[in-house]
Amino acid sequence: MRSQGDTNGAGPTSRRTLLAAAGGLTAGLVGTAGCLGTADEVRVLAAGSLAAAFENGVGPAFETDAEFGYAGEYYGTNAVLRLVVDGTKHPDVVIGADVALLRDRLYPDHVDWDATFAANEVVVAYEPTTTLGERLAAGEPWYDVFADADDGEIAISDPDVDPLGYRALLLFELAEREHGLEGFRAAMADRVAHVADEPRLLAGLENGDRACAVAYRNMATERDAAVRRLDDAYNFGSRTRADRYAQASYTTERGHTVTGSPVVYNATVPADADDPDAGRAFVSFLLENEALLTDHGLRVDDDVPRFHGDPPEGISP
Known part of the structure; x- marks a missing residue:
């Protein structure tokens, strides 16, 4: 099994390594490629800039609200998409920080819809x-x-x-x-x-x-x-x-x-997700709880969520 260090230096950060992201984020433990999370967890592969917001806000709140645990890994968006395209990882949710980049790399072979949910600068x-x-x-x-x-x-x-x-x-x-x-x-x-x-x-x-x-x-x-x-x-x-x-x-x-493009985040559930039900539950939760994002410095504008393609049942405008 290939180690996480094989992604051109884009090292992962997981809950185990983000013990205090807001006050002094440190990274120590490195997971193993292809082993994202365990059973009964939603496995999220996301842009690195979301690490603190998801580990300290969205993830714990989702675990409290839903029947799933939360397992997140964070890389630069190019590395996130490469892990999916190469088949190295099969997450339940993929989240990027460049809308066009995700659509260019993952459509139509891996996904056919996505939802934009937050912005940054x-x-x-x-x-x-x-x-x-x-x-x-x-x-x-x-x-x-x-x-x-x-x-x-x-x-x-x-x-x-x-x-x-x-x-x-x-x-x-x-x-x-x-x-x-x-x-x-x-x-x-x-x-x-x-x-x-x-x-x-x-x-x-x-x-x-x-x-x-x-x-x-x-x-x-x-x-x-x-x-x-x-x-x-x-x-x-x-x-x-x-x-x-x-x-x-x-x-x-x-x-x-x-x-160049505005900093907008979009989320999707890949066609080969290990647990698409968990993925859809997480995306729905993300879209319905904007305060968890704004509390961590992200911006949620009035025109989001916006959908590209046809979202599955249960995820709708």
Whole structure:
């Protein structure tokens, strides 16, 4: 059986390793590929940015409400989808942080419907005691601060396995256009450090290894990190700016080209789920309990849930 380390560095985080995600998320134990959960549990394979919200909120509440336990694993969305496509895992629920990416990779062979249920935005998290952090706290433009950073002072997640990683690079490109910063994306791409495991992205701020990180807003909220919010023109948080975001693109090392898009999460139950009844019960619960998401820094807009394809009986608008 292949170990979890075989997913190009996109390490998993499970309930056993997320003992205190909101106050100091640490990762230790690693599961084994193909062995997600046990009987009478819903097995959820989800984007890494949802780890704390699901382990500390959604999962426990679902266990209290339903007849199933909860077993979650979290990776960058590219890695999540690859595990499903490759047949390495057969989860009951798949959740991604890029709507188009999930549909491109899983339709029509693995799924024929999905539901969008929450949104997010990209922010700059920082450690206020660092030089860069002091400048951000003083109100200097974030792009001027980033331009003066040393190699490795700023962290992003791995753009080849995680939408947050490539959104960071697209952020640099869109900011370059917005503010006339010639060569900004290329310079930042050479300067930032890549963190393979999204749930560990902000740990570098806490242990003194990094000054800043490009993160999702909910991740910074969970870790109580100092945050510089970004303009809607490039924070991937505005659905009305979707056309603008799509002007930037990134091609992964595997040759897959992605374009910028708003940060929206979608969930589905794969056709080969081990327990589709558990999967449908979890998705229904997720759609009906938006406070569990907003309490953990996610945004639930008035126009969700939205469905693509025909959801099964019991999951409806």
